[in-house]
Amino acid sequence: MNPRVIRTAASRVKLISPTGRKTTRIGAIPVFEEGLYEIAQDTYAWLVPNGSWGETNLGLVRCGDKTMLIDTCWDLHHTRDMLEHADAVLKEAPIHGVINTHADGDHCWGNQLFNGLPIYSTKACADQIHHHKPAQLSALKWSSKLFSCVPANGVDALGRYMGDMLRPYRFSGIKVVGASQTFSGQMSMDVGGVAFKLHEVGPGHTNGDCVVHVPDRRVVFTGDILFVGVTPVAWAGPVANITKALRQIQAMDVDVIVPGHGPLATLADVQSQIDYWDWLHSELAPLAAQGVNVDDAARRCLESKAFRRAPFAKWLAPERLFTSACTLYREWGLETAKYSGPIGQLDHFRRQALLQPSS
Numbered sequence: 001m002n003p004r005v006i007r008t009a010a011s012r013v014k015l016i017s018p019t020g021r022k023t024t025r026i027g028a029i030p031v032f033e034e035g036l037y038e039i040a041q042d043t044y045a046w047l048v049p050n051g052s053w054g055e056t057n058l059g060l061v062r063c064g065d066k067t068m069l070i071d072t073c074w075d076l077h078h079t080r081d082m083l084e085h086a087d088a089v090l091k092e093a094p095i096h097g098v099i100n101t102h103a104d105g106d107h108c109w110g111n112q113l114f115n116g117l118p119i120y121s122t123k124a125c126a127d128q129i130h131h132h133k134p135a136q137l138s139a140l141k142w143s144s145k146l147f148s149c150v151p152a153n154g155v156d157a158l159g160r161y162m163g164d165m166l167r168p169y170r171f172s173g174i175k176v177v178g179a180s181q182t183f184s185g186q187m188s189m190d191v192g193g194v195a196f197k198l199h200e201v202g203p204g205h206t207n208g209d210c211v212v213h214v215p216d217r218r219v220v221f222t223g224d225i226l227f228v229g230v231t232p233v234a235w236a237g238p239v240a241n242i243t244k245a246l247r248q249i250q251a252m253d254v255d256v257i258v259p260g261h262g263p264l265a266t267l268a269d270v271q272s273q274i275d276y277w278d279w280l281h282s283e284l285a286p287l288a289a290q291g292v293n294v295d296d297a298a299r300r301c302l303e304s305k306a307f308r309r310a311p312f313a314k315w316l317a318p319e320r321l322f323t324s325a326c327t328l329y330r331e332w333g334l335e336t337a338k339y340s341g342p343i344g345q346l347d348h349f350r351r352q353a354l355l356q357p358s359s
Helices: 076-085 123-128 134-147 155-166 239-251 267-289 294-303 305-309 318-331 341-353
Strands: 014-018 035-040 043-047 058-063 066-070 095-099 119-122 181-183 186-191 194-200 210-214 219-221 256-258
Touching: 035 076, 035 256, 043 256, 058 194, 058 219, 119 123, 119 194, 123 181, 134 155, 155 341, 210 239, 239 267, 239 318, 256 267, 267 294, 267 305, 267 318, 294 305, 294 318, 318 341
Parallel strands: 066 095, 095 119, 119 181, 219 256
Antiparallel strands: 014 035, 035 043, 043 058, 058 066, 186 194, 194 210, 210 219
8 A cells, every 4th residue: 555644754654454455445556554543542534535525534532441532423333333343442531522524524523422422523514514415415315326427518527527436425314412511712631640722723724624633742733624535625614724734734743644635645745735735816806906816717728837746736635725716716705606605506516516637
């Protein structure tokens, strides 16, 4: 396997419970092995290649005879799969509580398996967590098969795009469970003598982002403030909050950085994402000032020589730039949506799908 998964200052990182799968959930060649990694003493990361939609990294921090879980999966099936592979840890130190880094379903829709335990998040995350329903994605998963048969106005592209994204996941039976304990700003907690520092850094990727710093273990779990090898996305903005949070991560005294998606990060990876956001802002701003609509502006960015020469041109899902471009346009007071409500959301993904390199 590619050694990039162990590109970190920590010498103890090792794969202790591999899944043995030879492809990713969407059938791609994995660039690192899926499974449970020990990343520091009594500290673990569930890493899922290659970091695409729903291929979410989780954290487990053992605190004596109890374990804190950082984020859950997009569905119950994949959350249970993680628990099975972590059984050697959890049979001695059962899960004591859950911390959600943000309200995207692929980081919290497995929460119901821990209903009754304390679940922590920012207040803004808790306020947003019920905005999207598993039933909506279940319906979209099946309707994408019909969309893919409609070769008009990019509807077929939408069907393929959403079908590929949702196919590995089982959204039936999910009940969205939000936090029982919330905070704003910062929160410190002690679990079995282990200190956790929760830093609210949103709105940025979503309304209620936080990063989880475990100082004694010299580890930080970033949630989706950081992606590695995968194009980041700003659903909420402002984008400046994301770059501010990334600089906070750079300043932390840690050995291991666990991104929301992709392999373990180095400081260079964090800087690369800052560079991406700075580049996107500088490319889009003059186009917006000229009155170029967001669809054309996003396409020009992706087709530019500057993009093709940049390291981030090799990241997965470059078409996600469209969502972030929409967020920046909204920050500048410009219109991006053609429709509102569920139709508007589908149209957004249709427009994004049309920017895929293969489309």
